[in-house]
Amino acid sequence: MASLKLPEVVPSPTQDSERLRNAFQGIGTDEKELILVLGHRNAQQRKEIRETYHQIYKESLVDSLQSELSGDFRNAIVLWTCDSSERDAKLARDALKAKRKGIKQLQILVEIACATSPNHLMAVRQTYCALYDCSLEEDIIASVSPPLTKILVGLVSSYRHDKVTVNSEVAKSEAEKLHEAIKNKQLEDDHVVWILCTRNFFQLRETFTCYKQLYNNTFEEDIKVCGKGDLASLLNVVVWCIDRPEKHFAKVIRDSIVGFGTDEDSLNRGIVTRAEIDLLKVRFEYANMFKTNLDDDVIGDTSGDYKEFLLTLLGKGPKGD
Amino acid sequence: MASLKLPEVVPSPTQDSERLRNAFQGIGTDEKELILVLGHRNAQQRKEIRETYHQIYKESLVDSLQSELSGDFRNAIVLWTCDSSERDAKLARDALKAKRKGIKQLQILVEIACATSPNHLMAVRQTYCALYDCSLEEDIIASVSPPLTKILVGLVSSYRHDKVTVNSEVAKSEAEKLHEAIKNKQLEDDHVVWILCTRNFFQLRETFTCYKQLYNNTFEEDIKVCGKGDLASLLNVVVWCIDRPEKHFAKVIRDSIVGFGTDEDSLNRGIVTRAEIDLLKVRFEYANMFKTNLDDDVIGDTSGDYKEFLLTLLGKGPKGD
Structure with a gap:
């Protein structure tokens, strides 16, 4: 369920590269043209454009964007x-190098580990x-304090299989283990870490469903209720990212x-x-949780090319060609 | 420092596939020919032969070997x-599904995690x-008992960076942490696991050297001395596989x-x-540790095509062409 809109006939990477190059040249940059091209190409197409652009102009497209645009x-x-x-590696690095490393920063690692493939x-x-020249895990260990370290290292080290296979008995037994950890206020217990960091997403969703059936609460x-501060908040993000990532991102x-200013x-x-x-x-x-419209909120909080670009990704901007 | 010997002019994958096919046909299989071809091709060449063989004969080369040979x-x-x-995934699976899962079986997981790239x-x-349809970590958790589980899950989940970068201060501080764990008889401590499972091999070798300098013992x-049974034995394999894998494999x-019969x-x-x-x-x-010659020992303990093949891999068998 992606919002991206592609043109019916997608131009060749060479044509796109030339359009982008033209948009950079002359007095001022033609931002509208950049949005018309890049805002309507999928990951594979953007990859081909990056490669072709580099071949033709001996320059990185991302560097061109960096130097020609601002804000x-x-x-x-x-x-x-x-x-x-590369995008996610950089987001992870920025999160780990931030001065303050609260849940707002660390949740980015959870998103990468639990809400992508x-x-x-x-x-x-x-x-x-x-x-x-350093692994993601090493940076986590060096810059995050216990008890968050263990779960974060486990999550980013995971390689879950991605077939839709679910074992109801395992779900029940692991729901019980999770509940045991809650009862003992042992959220950093090895079993909790193993369950959340090794089971595939379909299995974990079944485990969460089972938990609710067995114990009434989710x-x-x-x-x-267990109230373990940052660890509890982080685990909450983990559950949302696994169970319903759209809820987390909303x-x-x-x-x-919300609040004063926008966190762009x-x-x-x-x-x-x-x-x-x-x-x-x-x-x-977003509409369901906050009783307001995401597009309207974006329009209300952003402006100019930035607004146009975000609306394009939301499938509401100018039609691409 | 590989022992494999390649012919000066390597035949094309098609030529090799035809030779292998011919070796399978007729009355009996021509094992000598199989050794002459496969025993003198590197991983990339064998991959191309597998692919070409499959293309030409619509049959897997490995399946042909399985059905035409024995023992x-x-x-x-x-x-x-x-x-x-695939070879290592199967070795790992067999180790985890073995009835008895002692160090002899579990060390295979350590080899894959610590003595390969x-x-x-x-x-x-x-x-x-x-x-x-199940991750390696899930199988470890399901079939290995604590305290071995944690270190094994950590090791197989590692993705160490492989640049030759060493930080002496980190080596010293982590040697101290390892020593602290030894003193407290806490070999399954999170810090021990993190150090052994996230640091790159060059850094860890420096840490082991530092340990010896600081505490006289390795x-x-x-x-x-800490004597934690299976966990101590497993950690010993970990250190050898990281520090000097040739020692472990010898x-x-x-x-x-040694002993009665051969563990093939x-x-x-x-x-x-x-x-x-x-x-x-x-x-x-091998010569250094056991004051005996590896080739002679192989000759003494094996026979026939099997012996020829192992000697070929040791660089001592028939010259390939």
């Missing part, structure tokens, strides 16, 4: 245009090592908009990283 | 011919999921030979899986 529009379109494993997560780890409700976007980094992340995955579901969940 | 020779040449990530380990995890000597081969599975593993990595070093270390 929130630049950040959003760069995030959209660069390779998704296992192969994507592997690619992010490889890219992280290549970019920073697992995340019980986590909150909240990320909402939090970025979070807004970009919520919209740009989900545009090809589940942004339509996020929009639906 | 130890078959097992060894199949291990050698199949894709290395990070990218190879990732490929093994992917293949494991594809073959068994880390593995102190592990033994011991694997020696153990497979271990002998195959020691020779076949290291032939393209460090078998010359293993041979040197």
Whole structure:
């Protein structure tokens, strides 16, 4: 359920590269043209454009965007245009190097580990090592304090299988283990970490359903009651990202908009990283959770090319060609 | 330092496939010819032969070997011919499904995690999921008992960066942490697991060197004194596989030979899986540790085509063409 709209006939990567190059040249940059092209190409097409652009002009497209643009529009379109494993490796690095590393920052690691595919997560780890000469896990251990370290290292190290296979007995027995950990206020117990970090997403959703059937409360409700501060908040993000990522990202976007000013980094992340995955579901969940319209909220909080670009990713901007 | 010997002019994959096919046909199989071809091709060449053979004869080369051969020779040449990530996924699965899962079985997981490259380990995890609809970590948790589970899950989940970068201060501080764990007899401490499962191999070797300088004993000597049974034995394998894998594999081969009868599975593993990595070093270390010659020991304990094939991988068999 992606919101991205592609033209009926997609131009060749060479044609697109030439249009982008022309948009950069002359007095001022033609931002509308950048949106018309890049805002209407999927990941594979953008990859081909990056490669072709580099071949023709001996320059990186992302570098061109960086140097020709500025502000929130630049950040959003760069995030959209660069390779998704590089994008997520950089987001993870920024989160770990932030001065303050609260849940707002650390949840980015959970999103990468629990709301993307296992192969994507592997690619992010490889890219992280290549970019920073240091593994993602090493950076987590060096910069995050217990008890969050263990669960975060486990999550980013996971490689879950992705077939739709569910074992109801395992779900029941692991729901019981999770409940046991809640009762003992042992949220960092090895079994909790293993269950959340090794089971496939379908199995875990069954386990959460089973938990609710057995104990009336949902697992995340019980986590909150268990009240373990940051660990409880982080585990809540884990459950949402696994169970219903659209709910998590609706909240990320909402939090970025409400209050004084806009948190553009979070807004970009919520919209740009989900545009090809589940942004339509996020929009639906947003309306459901907050009784307000996501498109209207974006229009109210952004302006100019930045607004146009985000609306394009939401499937509401100018028609691409 | 590999022992494999390639012919000066390597035939095309089509020529090799035809030779192999001919060797299978007629009355009886021409095992000598199989050794002459497959025993003198590197991993990339064997991959191309597998693909070409399949294209021409619509049959898997590994399946042909399985059905045309028997006994130890078959097992060894199949291990050698199949894709290395599939080979290791199968070795890991067999180890975890063995009735008795002592160090002898579990050390196979350590070898895959600590004595191969990070990218190879990732490929093994992917293949494991594809073959068994279950992740390697899930199988470890289901079939290995604490306190071994935690370290094994950590090791197989690692993705270490592979640049030669070493930080001496980190080495010193982590040698101290390892020593602290030894003193407290807390070998399954989170810090021990994190150090052994996330640091790159060069850094860890520096840490082990530092340990010896600071505390006179080596880390593995102190592990033994700490005496935690299976966990201590497993950690010993971890340290050897990281620090000097040739030492570990020399011991694997020696153990497979001494005593009554030969443990062909271990002998195959020691020779076949290291032939393209460090078998010359293993041979040197073998002489050093056991004051006897590896080639002679193989000759003494094996016979026929099986012996010829192992000697070929040791660089001592018939010259390939």
